């Protein structure tokens with residue numbers, strides 16, 4: 001049966017709270033402030049799943065890439081490596097801009113290389129009234145999902161919205177998000193998660209200090 005050959009897929013695993021796919025991508029290294037951050041892109045299938053969950057890839061495209069990855073394990077490993085490098089470059093770039101410090105040239109170089117790749121796979125198609133950018137078949141390369149991510153980053157970085165990029169106030173989270181709230185005072189990546197986590201932390205901190213006093 002053909003279905004038996006399909007690589008195993010996980011249940012939805014990414015919390016897409018960033019408001020922009022490139023910020024959600026940065027958040028795939030979880031618990032950044034911790035000594036050992038949690039890698040959410042553990043293998044190529046995670047990367048493909050990220051593409052699927054964010055809507056970059058259709059389910060059929062995801063399946064096609066997963067099958068391709070099984071046949072080309074080295075290329076899949078390289079794609080994952082490039083994805084992680086791009087992610088860390090994006091992290092450095094957005095962090096630098098938020099902190100008003102110079103962007104490390106190495107990070108800019110990595111993003112520029114990816115933006116260049118994306119451009120090579122971008123073309124214009126006619127729409128009803130005008131034209132729009134579209135990508136080549138995203139399954140033509142195991143790195144296809146990186147093209148829309150790179151392009152989204154380039155668009156955000158060159159728009160006024162870049163000033164609305166924030167990190168979650170929770171010191172253990174610091175996930176990135178685009179603050180499109182009305183008064184631009186959003187504090188948490190997700191109120192129901194970090195807002196609550198902060199409450200839980202405060203609860204235990206209070207409990208601890210109460211115990212210490214005993």
Ligand SMILES: [Zn+2]
Pocket residue numbers: 168169170173174175188189190194
């Ligand atoms: Zn958070």
